[in-house]
Amino acid sequence: MSEKVCVGAIAGAFGVRGEVRLKSFTAVPEDIANYAPLETEDGARSFTVKITRQIKNGLAARLSGIATKEDADALRGTQLFVPRDRLPSLPDDEFYHADLIGLTVTDTGGAPLGKVLAVHNNGADDLLELSAPGQKQTVLLPFTKAIVPTVDLAQGRIVADPPEGLFS
Template sequence: MSDKVCVGAIAGAFGVRGEVRLKSFTAIPEDIANYAPLETEDGSRSFSVKITRQIKNGLAARLSGVTSKEEADALRGMQLFVPRDRLPSLPDDEFYHADLIGLEVTDTGGALLGKVMAVINNGADDLLELRAPGQKQTVLLPFTKAVVPTVDLAQGRIVADPPEGLFS
């Protein structure tokens, strides 16, 4: 597990006065401002955040030190991180998506099913996107207690009982 967690990304400028389009990866999008200062992955830049309003597909925000459209546009695609210790601890059956990505997934018999490439929220439940060995296409595994009975972050593995025919 990394000591930093990605909580958002800058999608570009919003307007001409230095506001940015901010994509928040927090459960409640506006809460991203509560974790400030947000920093780049390498820690070279740090920003305080003021949410100005909700916009389509995200938030409009002011970042400290960004005062023009050109400066905001230059930040397009930048991911924003916070130290893990600034995030709230989670109950035993909840996980930060960043902690699941990269974990190996085995079936209940120990056979390798794949590696988690992404966690996708489809509105009802999360899906684990797996890269299965020897397959070009990824497989979407429902991330429910019935299908994924064990997530062992300490051992870096997930045990799954996939629905019949999902990996054939």
Template sequence: MSDTICVGTIAGAFGVHGEVRLKSFTADPEAIADYAPLTNEDGTRSFDLQITRAVKGGFAARLSGVRSKEEADALRGTGLYVPRDRLPALPDDEFYHTDLIGLAVYDTGGVELGRVKAVLNHGAADLLELQLPGGSKTVLLPFTRAVVPTVDLASGRIVADPPEGLLE
């Protein structure tokens, strides 16, 4: 498990006065400001954050040290990270997406199905994108208790009972 968790990303400049367009990945999107200071991925830059208003697809925000449109545009695509210990503990049946990525997925008989490449949500429910063994093919597995009865972070494995025909 990583020592830092990505809680948002900068989508570019918003306006001409150094504000950025911010996409939040926190459960309560506005709560991203509560975790400041935020850092870039390698920790070389640190930002205090003030959300100024909601905009389509996220928020307009001010970051410390960013004063112009050019500086804001230069940060486009920058992930914003916080130390894991600043995030709240989760109930037993909830997981941070970053903890699931890379885990091996086995069927109920112990046969490896693949590894979690990504966790996606297109509005209805979470999906695990599995990279199948021995190739570049991926499949989407519903991330529900019925299909994924066991997630064991300590041993780095997930047990799944995929729907009939999904992996054929």
């Protein structure tokens, strides 16, 4: 498990007074401010966050040390991280996406299906993007209790019962 978890990203400037467009990856988008200070992946910069309003596809926010549109634009694409210990504990059947990436996926008989490359949310359910052995394209596996009955973070593995034909 990673020591830092990505909780958001800066999508660019919002307006001309140094506000940023902020994409939040937290369950309740506004909660991203509660985890501040947020830092860049390398830890070189750290920001306090003040959410100013909701906007289309995200939030408008003020970050400490960002005073101009040019400062905000320079941060476009910057991912924001927090140390894992600042995040709340999750119930047994919930997982941080960062913890699932890299896990080995097998079927219920133990045959390898691939490794988790990413976790996508399509609005209804999450999808695990897998790199499957012998396949050129990735496979999207629905991340539901019926299809993924076992996630064992300690062993670094997921057991799945994929729908018929998904891996052919």
